[in-house]
Amino acid sequence: MRRGSLSFAAVAVAMTAMAVPVAVPSVVAQTPRRVALVGGQLITGYEVPPIHHAAILIEGNTIVAAGPASDVKIPADARIVDTSGRTMMPGLIETHAHLITLGHGNYATWFPWIAAHGGDQKLRQVMETAAKELLWAGVTTAVDLGAPLQPSLDIRDRINKGEIMGPHMLVSGPWISRGQGGPMQDGFGGVNVSTPQEAAAQVEKLAAAGVDTIKAHAGLMAEDYRAIVKAAHAHGLKVQAHVYAEGDTHNALEAGIDILTHVGSAGTAPPYSPELIRDIVNAGRPVVVTAAHRSWIYPDTAAFPERLQNPILKQLYPPDIYDEIQNSLKNWWTLPYFARTDREMLYRERGVKQFIESGAVMGMGTDSGTPMNFHSEALWREVKVHVDMGMTPSRAIGAATRVNAQIIGKGRETGTIEPGKHADIIVVDGNPLFDIVALSRVEMVIKDGAIAVHNRLR
Numbered sequence: 190m191r192r193g194s195l196s197f198a199a200v201a202v203a204m205t206a207m208a209v210p211v212a213v214p215s216v217v218a219q220t221p222r223r224v225a226l227v228g229g230q231l232i233t234g235y236e237v238p239p240i241h242h243a244a245i246l247i248e249g250n251t252i253v254a255a256g257p258a259s260d261v262k263i264p265a266d267a268r269i270v271d272t273s274g275r276t277m278m279p280g281l282i283e284t285h286a287h288l289i290t291l292g293h294g295n296y297a298t299w300f301p302w303i304a305a306h307g308g309d310q311k312l313r314q315v316m317e318t319a320a321k322e323l324l325w326a327g328v329t330t331a332v333d334l335g336a337p338l339q340p341s342l343d344i345r346d347r348i349n350k351g352e353i354m355g356p357h358m359l360v361s362g363p364w365i366s367r368g369q370g371g372p373m374q375d376g377f378g379g380v381n382v383s384t385p386q387e388a389a390a391q392v393e394k395l396a397a398a399g400v401d402t403i404k405a406h407a408g409l410m411a412e413d414y415r416a417i418v419k420a421a422h423a424h425g426l427k428v429q430a431h432v433y434a435e436g437d438t439h440n441a442l443e444a445g446i447d448i449l450t451h452v453g454s455a456g457t458a459p460p461y462s463p464e465l466i467r468d469i470v471n472a473g474r475p476v477v478v479t480a481a482h483r484s485w486i487y488p489d490t491a492a493f494p495e496r497l498q499n500p501i502l503k504q505l506y507p508p509d510i511y512d513e514i515q516n517s518l519k520n521w522w523t524l525p526y527f528a529r530t531d532r533e534m535l536y537r538e539r540g541v542k543q544f545i546e547s548g549a550v551m552g553m554g555t556d557s558g559t560p561m562n563f564h565s566e567a568l569w570r571e572v573k574v575h576v577d578m579g580m581t582p583s584r585a586i587g588a589a590t591r592v593n594a595q596i597i598g599k600g601r602e603t604g605t606i607e608p609g610k611h612a613d614i615i616v617v618d619g620n621p622l623f624d625i626v627a628l629s630r631v632e633m634v635i636k637d638g639a640i641a642v643h644n645r646l647r
């Protein structure tokens with residue numbers, strides 16, 4: 190294998206053949222100190238027209254120049270990647286992923302299956318697979334919002350050390366909730382509290398362990414949210430609240446929760462009252478709708494069930510995991526996870542449009558890993574739904590890059606293509622401003638200046 194030009198597919202196949210997916214070859218590519226991407230269209234992440242026939246110059250892990258190719262001076266020793274006819278843009282950011290699931294249909298059987306097939310070791314293999322899948326899809330930064338603590342911290346740290354491939358990870362570890370139970374809560378490692386003091390103590394514990402963010406799950410009281418926000422902000426941690434119902438969303442907003450996630454994705458509620466929307470917009474509080482999971486994925490799968498056998502899944506997943514997931518999805522329309530989806534579909538358009546049309550600060554996140562919501566396609570599907578519901582492609586791309594970086598607290602480092610930012614860049618086939626599904630055709634992924642994935646581009 191030539192160093193630095195290892196194709197991602199080749200790595201995946203080699204790993205499957207060895208059946209030891211933990212021992213990843215040096216996929217964090219040996220990239221020369223200077224790399225220049227030259228020729229393609231450049232979308233910077235800002236809501237301005239793209240730059241045509243552009244170039245990006247990377248030194249080490251940093252972007253040092255970006256603009257029309259005629260303006261960017263390329264040093265003689267730079268490795269040149271010809272991006273002619275394609276689009277260069279910031280790496281995608283996923284604000285709501287679940288690395289411990291891979292699209293399996295049923296939490297009630299998935300977590301016991303993991304326990305019966307190696308337990309902690311299998312769980313880590315699943316998380317590594319998810320991280321690889323996200324990176325393959327062009328996600329260079331992701332937030333995991335709910336998983337057992339130590340495996341979450343370990344996967345983040347191992348990616349940072351270059352031992353395994355994956356996006357920059359921010360992890361919440363276990364979510365905090367009240368009175369929840371059942372296989373989902375158990376599997377995701379959710380922690381129940383019964384007083385605001387306990388909620389704050391839980392935040393202290395997670396902060397001391399080194400998490401990057403806090404997830405406040407459903408069932409919490411207004412005073413719990415306040416206690417969680419106060420404790421988290423004291424440690425410089427942002428809080429994401431998992432909220433659907435109007436009352437919960439109102440409480441989370443009032444308490445100063447940093448990101449309202451799931452809002453507007455139907456679930457238990459029809460569209461929100463105009464008063465609540467107005468308060469969210471006036472507060473400038475970011476929302477992440479997670480629109481596509483369930484209410485778009487269900488009918489889209491009915492229309493094209495072949496998507497469940499997308500060849501990339503077989504390529505990336507260890508064979509036993511692939512088989513278990515395929516088995517779980519055989520009669521996917523009967524799964525309890527989708528029991529309310531017919532009702533949710535009645536609200537789905539209004540649920541998304543209420544925020545788009547109000548001018549709310551909108552990020553993008555997908556709940557990737559949930560049933561049929563594969564990490565390799567969740568984000569482009571989410572972006573497509575927003576575009577279909579009236580968001581301009583430029584705003585939708587900005588949401589999945591620049592806005593996402595800002596709302597998770599990484600706006601200084603990533604999310605746009607401009608000098609000084611980390612070189613987290615993807616190259617896609619075609620023009621996503623014309624056809625947003627071009628985001629599903631990622632040809633190259635550069636993370637921190639290193640070429641991490643190349644599907645077709647060299």
Ligand SMILES: [Zn+2]
Pocket residue numbers: 431451
């Ligand atoms: Zn959630």
Ligand SMILES: [Zn+2]
Pocket residue numbers: 285287334335556
């Ligand atoms: Zn979630």
